[in-house]
Amino acid sequence: MVTKELRGGRSSYLPQGTPAEYTDPVRALAAVLWSVLVGLFAVVAIAEPLQFGMLGDTPAWTWMSPRMFAAERALGVQQARVDVVWADLQHSDGTFDFRISDNRFSAVAGSDGARPMQPFPTIYVGRGWMTCDLPCEHLFTSGTCERESPFCKPGCGCCQRCPGAPSLSEIPKDLSADADPNFAFSRTYYEFVQAFIDHYRDRLTYVTIESETDNASYWNTLRDPDGTLYLRLLATAYKAVKDTQPNIQVADSGLASNRLGLCIAKHRLEVEQRPDQEVFDFVRAYSASWGKAVDPPAQPPLASVGDLVGYLHAFADCAPLDNLVASESVDAWNFHYYESERTLDSVAQYFAARDAEHGRDARPLLTNQISCRPQASGDDNDEARCLFKNLIAVQALGVRSATWYGVSGQLGVVPWDEAGDERPAARAYRFVATTLGGGFAAPPGAQIGPALYRADFTDLSTGAAAAVALWSEDGSSHTVTLLQPPGYGEARIADYLGRVHAIVNPPAGTVDVDVATDPLLITWKRVILPCVGDCNGDGSVTIDELITGVNIALDNLTTDACGNFDSNGDGAVTIDELIQGVTVALGDVCTPI
Numbered sequence: 001m002v003t004k005e006l007r008g009g010r011s012s013y014l015p016q017g018t019p020a021e022y023t024d025p026v027r028a029l030a031a032v033l034w035s036v037l038v039g040l041f042a043v044v045a046i047a048e049p050l051q052f053g054m055l056g057d058t059p060a061w062t063w064m065s066p067r068m069f070a071a072e073r074a075l076g077v078q079q080a081r082v083d084v085v086w087a088d089l090q091h092s093d094g095t096f097d098f099r100i101s102d103n104r105f106s107a108v109a110g111s112d113g114a115r116p117m118q119p120f121p122t123i124y125v126g127r128g129w130m131t132c133d134l135p136c137e138h139l140f141t142s143g144t145c146e147r148e149s150p151f152c153k154p155g156c157g158c159c160q161r162c163p164g165a166p167s168l169s170e171i172p173k174d175l176s177a178d179a180d181p182n183f184a185f186s187r188t189y190y191e192f193v194q195a196f197i198d199h200y201r202d203r204l205t206y207v208t209i210e211s212e213t214d215n216a217s218y219w220n221t222l223r224d225p226d227g228t229l230y231l232r233l234l235a236t237a238y239k240a241v242k243d244t245q246p247n248i249q250v251a252d253s254g255l256a257s258n259r260l261g262l263c264i265a266k267h268r269l270e271v272e273q274r275p276d277q278e279v280f281d282f283v284r285a286y287s288a289s290w291g292k293a294v295d296p297p298a299q300p301p302l303a304s305v306g307d308l309v310g311y312l313h314a315f316a317d318c319a320p321l322d323n324l325v326a327s328e329s330v331d332a333w334n335f336h337y338y339e340s341e342r343t344l345d346s347v348a349q350y351f352a353a354r355d356a357e358h359g360r361d362a363r364p365l366l367t368n369q370i371s372c373r374p375q376a377s378g379d380d381n382d383e384a385r386c387l388f389k390n391l392i393a394v395q396a397l398g399v400r401s402a403t404w405y406g407v408s409g410q411l412g413v414v415p416w417d418e419a420g421d422e423r424p425a426a427r428a429y430r431f432v433a434t435t436l437g438g439g440f441a442a443p444p445g446a447q448i449g450p451a452l453y454r455a456d457f458t459d460l461s462t463g464a465a466a467a468v469a470l471w472s473e474d475g476s477s478h479t480v481t482l483l484q485p486p487g488y489g490e491a492r493i494a495d496y497l498g499r500v501h502a503i504v505n506p507p508a509g510t511v512d513v514d515v516a517t518d519p520l521l522i523t524w525k526r527v528i529l530p531c532v533g534d535c536n537g538d539g540s541v542t543i544d545e546l547i548t549g550v551n552i553a554l555d556n557l558t559t560d561a562c563g564n565f566d567s568n569g570d571g572a573v574t575i576d577e578l579i580q581g582v583t584v585a586l587g588d589v590c591t592p593i
Contacts, residue, residue, distance in 0.1 A: 051438070052076065055404070055407065056071075077433060078438060081368055087131075091128070096195050120207075122211055124218075126170075131173055132173065166217060189233065210253040211253050234253075251368070253334065258287075260337075261283070264282075265312055283312075326358060330363065331364075333364070336367065336370070338412060370390060370391075370394060383424070385519060387425045391433075396455035397442070436457055466488055483510055484509045488525060495518050532584065533565050534564050540585075549562060
């Protein structure tokens with residue numbers, strides 16, 4: 001049962017006094033109902049739907065600018081990934097300056113009535129006073145360092161990102177090997193994260209700590225090849241967040257998509273002891289789009305099963321992931337993914353298996369970086385198809401938050417061209433996000449090949465399976481028979497760009513859908529029957545509507561204020577009708593007029 005959200009405030013028509021002052025049964029019940037309604041504010045539960053997010057730009061606008069976030073907002077994005085660099089926000093020990101992040105968060109929120117998005121920050125250490133062991137002659141007078149500089153000299157690499165020290169983040173100089181009960185492994189980092197969380201505590205649901213700490217472009221992997229220093233940083237951030245705002249969920253950095261796939265394969269081979277041929281088929285499917293891999297490691301050998309098996313046994317780059325999965329400093333697993341939807345479920349299976357190895361229930365999944373590699377065909381529509389499939393597949397897995405990564409010049413599919421105009425990928429994103437985002441969830445058990453991909457989605461407001469995504473996996477055409485869900489009428493059949501192919505009102509309660517390689521999304525239209533107490537006819541009863549019913553029962557209002565409370569048309573609201581209205585408000589079956 002999905003409990004409705006009840007909204008509204010006190011009315012000037014509220015009953016005064018105590019229930020004992022009412023001798024009329026209706027008035028007595030009205031007072032009791034009012035007490036129940038006041039209590040509902042404390043117990044109402046709101047479903048947690050998947051949030052669609054984005055991190056994307058183009059040369060048409062500046063990175064992390066209001067124009068960038070406005071373009072995302074136009075696609076129906078609900079969360080925007082925001083870079084937060086410690087070195088940019090704290091120029092010296094003990095002094096915080098949140099102007100940069102304030103500006104970015106304000107741009108995410110929008111202005112002039114724009115629909116707000118929620119910020120989803122990724123916190124980086126960066127490079128500055130907190131990472132320097134030696135004086136740096138190119139420090140700004142404020143105490144921070146240039147992030148890029150043509151004057152990079154020996155001794156300054158700890159302060160500047162330059163060819164001699166390429167990673168975005170350096171390791172804090174006070175990161176200790178021993179945990180302190182007050183601040184974990186780094187006092188300065190703890191104090192920064194605590195100040196940041198306190199500053200934005202009511203605006204955040206998730207925060208990730210660094211990005212791809214197995215990747216030398218973002219983390220100093222030479223100093224930290226097995227990820228143990230990162231785990232100390234993560235533990236420090238986790239303690240700071242939980243000490244400040246325990247409801248905010250902490251996620252890890254995610255690993256480069258290539259490396260994650262090879263570590264999944266190695267785990268299947270050596271721990272799960274899957275057959276060699278099965279592991280070979282998995283790696284071949286997972287790496288089908290790699291080509292010239294941008295993120296490490298290199299392309300694995302696929303000439304024969306034996307070659308790959310030998311490669312995986314010798315593959316020694318999974319230590320950061322192996323150490324991470326043993327960590328207690330993670331509320332949700334973050335993964336990065338650029339591959340086919342056919343292997344996306346392997347990520348969920350892997351993290352569930354690793355949690356089970358450590359005696360834990362499977363922690364939830366999120367991805368703050370999912371995309372498609374540019375398609376070999378060079379066809380914009382092929383990229384849009386890939387985007388559609390991956391967004392559908394990630395929601396079918398029950399991922400909590402999915403952030404599309406479309407950054408100009410990078411390896412992912414970008415929704416906009418260089419002039420800032422929308423490409424077909426933008427249309428595909430908008431269609432999925434605005435159709436399913438925030439209102440649908442997927443029960444376990446998506447059908448994934450070999451011939452057909454099918455994912456059913458449940459309308460959170462009714463609990464009915466009111467949407468289904470379909471496409472052919474084997475290149476052949478298939479006919480799928482869909483059952484009309486109770487309480488729903490016509491079926492709307494649309495392709496990956498939202499173009500409607502047919503609207504069918506099934507006379508016999510079923511619809512036959514022809515499915516080929518173009519993915520489809522079929523949504524059923526809800527037939528809303530007014531419920532007792534549903535004043536505005538939206539199929540639900542809110543607290544305002546219940547208050548109206550109480551006041552009609554007390555003769556403070558006439559039935560003109562809500563004809564749907566007077567189910568028998570006698571010009572009054574009875575005890576039974578009030579009870580029926582409360583029942584609907586609590587999420588039970590609607591009693592139709």
